[in-house]
Amino acid sequence: MSEHHQVLSSPEITFAAPHKDDAVKRFMIVTIVLSVITLIELGFGFGLAKHWFGHNSGLILFIKGVICILSLAKAYYIVSVFMHLGDEVRNLIMTIVVPLCLFIWFITAFLWDGNSWKNLRNTNAGSRPAQTEQTVPAAKESGTKE
Amino acid sequence: MSTTAIPTNTKWWNGGRSPFNASYGKVMMWYFLMSDAFTFGAFLISYGTLRFSQNHWVDPNHVFNSFPFAGHADLPLAFVSIMTFILIISSVTMVMAVHKGHQMDQKGVEKYMLWTIVGGAAFLGCQAWEWTHLLTGEHAVLVNGQIEHWNTTVSHNPFGPEVMFNGQEVATPGPIAFGSYFFEITGFHGFHVLSGVVINIIMYIKTKMGHFQQRGHYEMIEKAGLYWHFVDLVWVFVFLCFYLI
Numbered sequence: 001m002s003e004h005h006q007v008l009s010s011p012e013i014t015f016a017a018p019h020k021d022d023a024v025k026r027f028m029i030v031t032i033v034l035s036v037i038t039l040i041e042l043g044f045g046f047g048l049a050k051h052w053f054g055h056n057s058g059l060i061l062f063i064k065g066v067i068c069i070l071s072l073a074k075a076y077y078i079v080s081v082f083m084h085l086g087d088e089v090r091n092l093i094m095t096i097v098v099p100l101c102l103f104i105w106f107i108t109a110f111l112w113d114g115n116s117w118k119n120l121r122n123t124n125a126g127s128r129p130a131q132t133e134q135t136v137p138a139a140k141e142s143g144t145k146e
Numbered sequence: 147m148s149t150t151a152i153p154t155n156t157k158w159w160n161g162g163r164s165p166f167n168a169s170y171g172k173v174m175m176w177y178f179l180m181s182d183a184f185t186f187g188a189f190l191i192s193y194g195t196l197r198f199s200q201n202h203w204v205d206p207n208h209v210f211n212s213f214p215f216a217g218h219a220d221l222p223l224a225f226v227s228i229m230t231f232i233l234i235i236s237s238v239t240m241v242m243a244v245h246k247g248h249q250m251d252q253k254g255v256e257k258y259m260l261w262t263i264v265g266g267a268a269f270l271g272c273q274a275w276e277w278t279h280l281l282t283g284e285h286a287v288l289v290n291g292q293i294e295h296w297n298t299t300v301s302h303n304p305f306g307p308e309v310m311f312n313g314q315e316v317a318t319p320g321p322i323a324f325g326s327y328f329f330e331i332t333g334f335h336g337f338h339v340l341s342g343v344v345i346n347i348i349m350y351i352k353t354k355m356g357h358f359q360q361r362g363h364y365e366m367i368e369k370a371g372l373y374w375h376f377v378d379l380v381w382v383f384v385f386l387c388f389y390l391i
């Protein structure tokens with residue numbers, strides 16, 4: 001059937017990775033999982049677009065959080081199975097995954113910063129309370145600038 | 147996840163072998179992808195920072211609700227879903243190409259590489275349509291007491307907050323950063339897709355010419371595959387930030 005014995009791609013490789021017989025089945029299962037996750041995300045996104053969740057900002061934020069977690073799940077499947085990182089030596093996996101944890105700080109810190117910036121602008125650096133939301137910008141405004 | 151069986155008593159860090167049991171080329175491709183991940187991450191996070199700093203932002207479901215040949219139908223998320231599935235399927239065909247490479251099946255590799263190239267080209271076509279639609283589209287916007295029709299560019303954003311004007315709701319200019327960020331990030335990603343398609347075409351030609359069969363292994367296809375999956379992964383997050391949340 002299939003020829004598994006092949007030349008090792010480089011003399012620095014000590015042993016060939018063990019070959020799985022159900023590889024194609026795994027790929028198809030992961031493809032279906034990715035498609036289902038995408039459909040769920042699209043469903044939530046569509047729901048947000050059509051205001052199915054009302055204007056309850058807490059619920060909307062929760063739904064967006066769920067969508068983010070689903071995207072992270074997709075990332076895990078793509079990296080681990082499609083890119084075969086899951087089959088590599090554990091130390092190599094760690095050199096990839098550990099630095100990516102910097103993103104946790106990166107995202108949190110910068111979104112916090114953005115939010116703080118908005119509050120500072122709305123309250124003129126804390127010197128007055130923020131105005132309640134009014135959607136009547138002056139007609140002469142030519143676009144919001146930072 | 148399976149743990150690769152490691153022969154006992156192997157001195158991994160004494161030199162003379164790769165401590166990760168992977169070739170230099172593959173390890174370096176992974177580290178290049180890490181650097182690219184941080185670059186895209188920086189762009190997307192700065193987009194998030196700016197968006198969080200604004201009181202009003204564009205509603206993506208009003209901007210991206212068109213579909214080719216559907217005229218003015220309101221179809222939020224429809225076209226971008228097609229783009230996402232195209233890229234996912236092209237990733238699957240790439241995985242199959244790598245798998246056929248492990249089996250030294252030249253014809254199999256050719257077939258799947260060809261499908262991957264088609265998928266990548268289709269995605270680029272879709273992105274080109276999306277850009278054209280934004281750059282040439284017209285949206286009513288109230289400027290200085292008059293209704294003008296604006297396209298969406300790096301200097302014009304007709305999707306700002308809506309006001310009442312002559313008994314109708316009409317948009318006012320929105321933050322111009324939206325156009326900049328959208329075109330820059332999708333453009334940078336599209337550039338990666340384009341270079342990925344070019345690399346895949348080169349891989350296809352080399353496969354067809356028998357270079358890898360002669361070499362005895364298809365690891366080059368694996369490395370091209372890593373790049374291609376990375377491109378798909380970035381799209382997952384671009385799609386998330388611009389269209390979903």
